[in-house]
Amino acid sequence: MNQIRRTDETLLPAGELPTLQHYIDGAFRAPASDETVAVVNPATGDELARVARGTVDEVDTAVAAASAALPAWRETTPKDRADLLFHIAERVEKHAAELSRIESANGGKPAMVADDDVAGTADIFRFSAGAARAFTEQGAGDYVADHTSIILREPLGVIGAIVPWNYPLLMAAWKIAPILAAGNTLVLKPSEQTPLSMLKFMEIVGDLLPAGVMNVVTGRGSVVGNRLSEHPDVAMVALTGSVGSGQAVATAAGDSLKRVHLELGGKAPVVIFSDADLAAAAEGVREAGYWNSGQECGAGTRVLVHESVAEEFTKLLVEQVSSFIVGDPAAGEDVEIGPLVSQGHFDRVVAAIDTAVAEGATVAVGGGAVEGAGYFVAPTVLSGVQPGTAAASEEIFGPVVTVETFSTEDEAVRRANETPYGLSASIWTTDAARAIDLPRKIDAGTVWVNCHLVLANDVPWGGFKGSGYGRDLSLYALQDYSRTKHVQINHARK
Structure with a gap:
């Protein structure tokens, strides 16, 4: 913790x-x-x-x-x-x-x-x-x-x-x-x-x-x-x-x-295949899912991981998330996770976590508000998230990453595209053909391969659908x- x-x-x-x-x-x-x-x-x-x-x-x-x-x-x-x-x-x-x-x-x-x-x-x-x-x-x-x-x-x-x-x-x-x-x-x-x-x-x-x-x-x-x-x-x-x-x-x-x-808004899927470098993917989600306390429209907050490696990946992600330094930005330049912007937004994020648990998700780490002054929510990983639930489809916009599983490539693409958003996504794989083919099938304005939330002013940023x-x-x-x-x-x- x-x-x-x-x-x-x-x-x-x-x-x-x-x-x-x-x-x-x-x-x-x-x-x-x-x-x-x-x-x-x-x-x-x-x-x-x-x-x-x-x-x-x-x-x-x-x-x-x-x-x-x-x-x-x-x-x-x-x-x-x-x-x-x-x-x-x-x-x-x-x-x-x-x-x-x-x-x-x-x-x-x-x-x-x-x-x-x-x-x-x-x-x-x-x-x-x-x-x-x-x-x-x-x-x-x-x-x-x-x-x-x-x-x-x-x-x-x-x-x-x-x-x-x-x-x-x-x-x-x-x-x-x-x-x-x-x-x-x-x-x-x-x-x-x-x-x-x-x-x-x-x-x-x-x-x-x-x-x-x-x-x-x-x-x-x-x-x-x-x-x-x-x-x-x-x-x-x-x-x-x-x-x-x-x-x-x-x-x-x-x-x-x-x-x-x-x-x-966005609900960026992070699609992790069984051949991916899982350690690199966990490090990537640590950065892309929690940057600015997850208050980022392109954040990698919805992990879709192949069922054969889901347990291993979740363990690696929990280790990464458990290492965050959380605190008041005035408390040191090494603070990585700050508070949410307001009381109202804090209340919405905490309520979203509670709803996810009520809908069957498991808190792998974190899981709610931090006691004391300020609008702090503990960096959270929710595993076992089911398709169609609020946590899988609605933007939480806080330091919360959800983990779902898939079994086939076609299912991964379908599930990645099933939210109303289409701002960004990422695919993690060492298969060169898949790395070239799948971004064309993901309905998002930016699709990263083996990275996420890497931006440059030289290239366009914007979304499709509800984004x-x-x-x-x-x-x-x-x-x-x-x-x-x-x-x-x-x-x-x-």
Whole structure:
């Protein structure tokens, strides 16, 4: 059983809090309403700060600022936009320690997770800077006699971006960098639970951006997110969040027929065949199933292992999971598992474990809440999970990995695909033909072979089915945030 490490130290003294206001038209602005949302430290449950509940009028003001800034911004050259994105990356790197501390204090992230998020944030700005200058289109030519066709790529306009609580800085960067690189302006809504790193980000980089090009309005999704989704001057809404949030955004966006970009939940199957390197697979699930305390939409949380090696694999996985260092991120840089983000989410994860046990699963290690302050759940492995139960099909989004068995390859594929999600999956095998063939049969946007949750900004990320549509990262993200236009010129000479 993992021991929990606690401390009286704090990562975020009151004097290091960011400006707790909306960022609109190039400046922080006091909110119009006195209504606020509490922001807490999930390792202790203590309040860190209170942020404004943005109003419809404040969203409208931010959209108007983004609309006013759009004509000049869209006319900047790719080089000029790239230069600015490189400067943003440099600022992020300069303030990396500060941003990492805020991520840890507000989100409960261990230092290794927060540091990785900040490094990834800087890198996506660097990648997008280069990508802004590397668009390629169909070549100009006479596809009709005496008529020359030219394909232009243009920004969409004002983008509304809605960012989740589990990666408040990194997921924001995944949106901001390609949106700006493609020549759009934006209004961003951070999660009301974890808004602090985005407000600090605006303190750090705001002076680099022309007024109105990027705006941040804090508040609840039902108000701020809904207004962005329905606003007639917003050309597209990009959301990373839950399936329910995606459905709400798509519905609200429907009346204006605006584009919608959705990166939603996942229930990633980890399919382990009898010929796999079981020790490597257990180590891989240790990393991919519990990163960020399992609060990761691509996490490898649903193991499907061949029945002939299930007992051996489960034993190896339990050994791996039992070695985790659990605790307050302020208690040391070697802490690997932090708290869940909130009381409400903690309650949902604990209830999911209880439901799984009631439906026949066996707790191999962990199994529930950790006593004491904060929202800690012990790293858990549930074995003997049956197909069709909630634990096998619904996203738990905590430090919980379930183990099921299969007998044939066809069954493994069928079971891997039977959830409503299709974000990511992995296959573990030493059979070269299987390693090439099976990823084509798995209905997921990313399929790893003999690894899981290995990401790079150069390649696309996004899902199928209930996991949404659209692609983050890579050149595909810039394509999502832009449009093509065909210009045809009649040059016939009579």
